[in-house]
Amino acid sequence: MDLFEKLKILSDSAKYDVACTSSGVDRKNGKDGIGNAAACGICHTFSADGRCVSLLKVLLTNVCVYDCAYCVNRRSNDLPRAAFTPRELADLTIEFYRRNYIEGLFLSSGVMKNPDYTCEQMIKTLEILRNEYRFFGYIHAKAIPGADEALLQRLGMLADRMSVNIELPSQKSLNRLAPDKSKTSILKPMGFISGRLRENKRELIKYQHAPKFVPAGQSTQMIIGATPDTDYQILNLSSALYQKYRLKRVFFSAYMPVSTNPLLPAADTPPPLLREHRLYQADWLLRFYGFKAEELLDEEHPHFNPLIDPKCNWALNHMELFPIEVQTAPYEMLLRVPGIGVTSAKRIITARKAGTLSYAGLKKIGVVLKRAQYFIIAGGKLADGLHITQDGMLRSLISQQGLDYVSRQLPQQYEQLSLFSDHKIGDMEVRACLQAKM
Amino acid sequence: MFAGKNVVYEYDGTFDGFFSCVFESFQNKETPVDIRRFDQPQQTLDPARFIATNASHAARVQKAIPQKIGRGAGLLVRDAFLTFLPQKELHMLRFLQAGFAAGPGILRNLTDDTVCTLQKAQRHLYNESHRFKQFIRFSATEKVLSAVIRPRNQVLPLIAPHFIDRYPLESFLIYDETNGMALVYRPRQAAIIPVDNFVMDQPDETEQMYRQLWREYYDTIAIEERYNPKCRMSHMPKRYWDNMTEFCRPARPGLRGAAR
Ligand code: SF4
Numbered sequence: 246m247d248l249f250e251k252l253k254i255l256s257d258s259a260k261y262d263v264a265c266t267s268s269g270v271d272r273k274n275g276k277d278g279i280g281n282a283a284a285c286g287i288c289h290t291f292s293a294d295g296r297c298v299s300l301l302k303v304l305l306t307n308v309c310v311y312d313c314a315y316c317v318n319r320r321s322n323d324l325p326r327a328a329f330t331p332r333e334l335a336d337l338t339i340e341f342y343r344r345n346y347i348e349g350l351f352l353s354s355g356v357m358k359n360p361d362y363t364c365e366q367m368i369k370t371l372e373i374l375r376n377e378y379r380f381f382g383y384i385h386a387k388a389i390p391g392a393d394e395a396l397l398q399r400l401g402m403l404a405d406r407m408s409v410n411i412e413l414p415s416q417k418s419l420n421r422l423a424p425d426k427s428k429t430s431i432l433k434p435m436g437f438i439s440g441r442l443r444e445n446k447r448e449l450i451k452y453q454h455a456p457k458f459v460p461a462g463q464s465t466q467m468i469i470g471a472t473p474d475t476d477y478q479i480l481n482l483s484s485a486l487y488q489k490y491r492l493k494r495v496f497f498s499a500y501m502p503v504s505t506n507p508l509l510p511a512a513d514t515p516p517p518l519l520r521e522h523r524l525y526q527a528d529w530l531l532r533f534y535g536f537k538a539e540e541l542l543d544e545e546h547p548h549f550n551p552l553i554d555p556k557c558n559w560a561l562n563h564m565e566l567f568p569i570e571v572q573t574a575p576y577e578m579l580l581r582v583p584g585i586g587v588t589s590a591k592r593i594i595t596a597r598k599a600g601t602l603s604y605a606g607l608k609k610i611g612v613v614l615k616r617a618q619y620f621i622i623a624g625g626k627l628a629d630g631l632h633i634t635q636d637g638m639l640r641s642l643i644s645q646q647g648l649d650y651v652s653r654q655l656p657q658q659y660e661q662l663s664l665f666s667d668h669k670i671g672d673m674e675v676r677a678c679l680q681a682k683m
Numbered sequence: 684m685f686a687g688k689n690v691v692y693e694y695d696g697t698f699d700g701f702f703s704c705v706f707e708s709f710q711n712k713e714t715p716v717d718i719r720r721f722d723q724p725q726q727t728l729d730p731a732r733f734i735a736t737n738a739s740h741a742a743r744v745q746k747a748i749p750q751k752i753g754r755g756a757g758l759l760v761r762d763a764f765l766t767f768l769p770q771k772e773l774h775m776l777r778f779l780q781a782g783f784a785a786g787p788g789i790l791r792n793l794t795d796d797t798v799c800t801l802q803k804a805q806r807h808l809y810n811e812s813h814r815f816k817q818f819i820r821f822s823a824t825e826k827v828l829s830a831v832i833r834p835r836n837q838v839l840p841l842i843a844p845h846f847i848d849r850y851p852l853e854s855f856l857i858y859d860e861t862n863g864m865a866l867v868y869r870p871r872q873a874a875i876i877p878v879d880n881f882v883m884d885q886p887d888e889t890e891q892m893y894r895q896l897w898r899e900y901y902d903t904i905a906i907e908e909r910y911n912p913k914c915r916m917s918h919m920p921k922r923y924w925d926n927m928t929e930f931c932r933p934a935r936p937g938l939r940g941a942a943r
Pocket residue numbers: 309310311312313316317318319320354355356
């Protein structure tokens with residue numbers, strides 16, 4: 246089989262893994278090799294689906310002895326199979342890297358023969374890259390559940406980031422859909438990696454030049470929409486993972502039907518992209534905006550509102566806190582205003598030291614007022630010419646994705662709101678619709 | 684503030700030349716209506732005065748900036764000089780006049796017109812530089828890697844350290860077609876030099892193979908059910924596509940992901 250065919254098969258099977266970032270480690274070249282790594286990560290292209298392509302994301306092989314129902318590579322699926330040799334893959338990575346196509350390699354694999362053998366093949370590939378080519382670029386390696394810890398340790402010394410995908414957000418779902426796996430078999434390597442990370446931190450304090458174990462930390466991925474688990478469960482699980490295992494990232498992946506298994510959504514179910522998007526927004530709020538999971542959702546309201554983003558939803562449920570004065574509000578509160586992000590909040594803090602901020606001033610420094618205007622006052626005043634009509638407010642707060650979603654998927658449910666007619670919308674209706682946590 | 688004067692400063696287009704203009708303005712306590720490179724077409728009827736580049740004048744101005752206005756101001760001026768902001772020299776002069784009068788506080792005055800204009804131009808420069816770190820594509824021959832870019836700003840000085848650190852053992856060349864400059868590197872030696880014309884070598888077989896492999900990869904990883912050209916476009920505007928391997932293909936109709 247030629248290289249073209251292998252690449253096609255092995256990237257096709259890897260593409261459902263959503264993590265493609267090359268972030269989390271800043272490394273200068275050692276001057277005698279090739280490559281470096283930038284902490285912010287670099288996307289080298291965007292595929293036709295709009296996703297960032299930073300790494301050569303492939304499987305070493307798509308042969309697998311397991312049979313997880315949600316996975317294209319499951320043993321029982323009739324599919325062309327292929328495997329790279331470690332040498333082939335290392336060469337390909339370097340040649341792509343030289344041409345500035347990629348930041349590095351994302352290496353995952355089906356389980357061929359057994360977990361240990363698979364892990365050894367991955368290690369061989371990375372050893373060629375790191376030791377022979379002296380490659381200083383980014384490497385993300387998937388830990389193979391069930392592999393010996395000594396092997397995981399070796400893999401981790403070669404990689405920048407490791408991940409173990411939890412895939413299904415509950416034990417019940419795992420039992421049904423991944424009979425060969427259990428939550429413990431996934432959490433065990435995750436626990437091992439976080440334990441090693443902690444030890445390594447201590448080693449690095451003692452000996453500055455101690456070798457680094459996965460310096461960009463570990464991440465995981467969960468599939469959204471393959472199982473009945475709610476947004477609330479997923480968000481809680483991910484914040485527990487952040488805390489317990491010190492994960493750097495939890496990725497969400499909208500489920501693409503790849504199987505006719507009756508336990509899974511039917512083959513024509515569209516992937517829940519908006520839901521995935523809302524979860525990322527919420528995850529962002531937890532990591533950078535000081536929100537807690539229980540501020541966004543609770544037992545009674547376990548799903549995000551598809552119409553508006555989670556921050557906006559939160560704000561509308563806490564109108565007693567608004568409007569806030571931009572001249573004096575603390576940073577944490579500015580961050581809670583819909584439409585104001587970290588950059589805008591920081592600019593406001595800087596600019597207001599130099600003088601009183603007006604709406605024109607806010608615009609000048611790049612704060613987008615479309616949504617924020619309903620939640621702030623500047624220099625003691627509401628925005629000029631802003632009369633809060635419910636209609637206008639509704640239109641500016643609902644996200645474009647929300648609108649598209651509504652027009653596609655929820656026609657009956659929201660018909661009474663006459664979103665798309667000029668009929669005036671009543672105050673109560675607007676509030677009810679936007680505040681809804683569903 | 685200095686009085687406006689009906690005169691246009693002309694200079695040689697160098698950074699030192701610009702600082703010599705600044706020196707001239709402060710010495711005469713005057714603000715010209717424009718500062719432009721001597722080889723650029725005249726926009727106004729005002730009389731022109733050629734300001735000869737004077738290294739010691741330039742050095743005095745350059746030294747005073749970090750001392751009186753702060754390091755950030757020095758950086759802002761250096762960066763602004765690389766941008767394609769119309770009348771950038773005049774904006775920079777105004778900024779320096781205000782800065783020498785007000786001191787370091789000027790940089791926090793984000794709503795000031797001059798500061799705001801220059802910072803916006805600086806951000807554009809940074810964004811564009813980042814885009815080229817992302818989207819430059821090298822072609823490899825046996826000996827060198829080469830790439831062509833068509834930036835709006837002069838990004839070479841900003842992206843040079845990144846690529847030098849990335850490929851320390853390679854020889855490479857990045858040709859900036861817009862500004863007629865090239866970054867040329869061979870191990871441990873780098874220079875940005877004026878280059879009039881540069882034509883890439885025809886790709887050899889190996890190069891063609893890797894290009895084809897990359898296109899194959901690019902087409903395969905897109906998930907059909909998630910097709911979202913708008914999102915792709917916002918992250919990767921069309922103007923970068925011309926020099927990107929995945930969009931330059933031997934004509935074959937109907938390929939997904941191809942420029943459409
Ligand atoms: S072990 Fe991994 S590759 Fe194999 S079927 Fe399960 S999810 Fe797929």
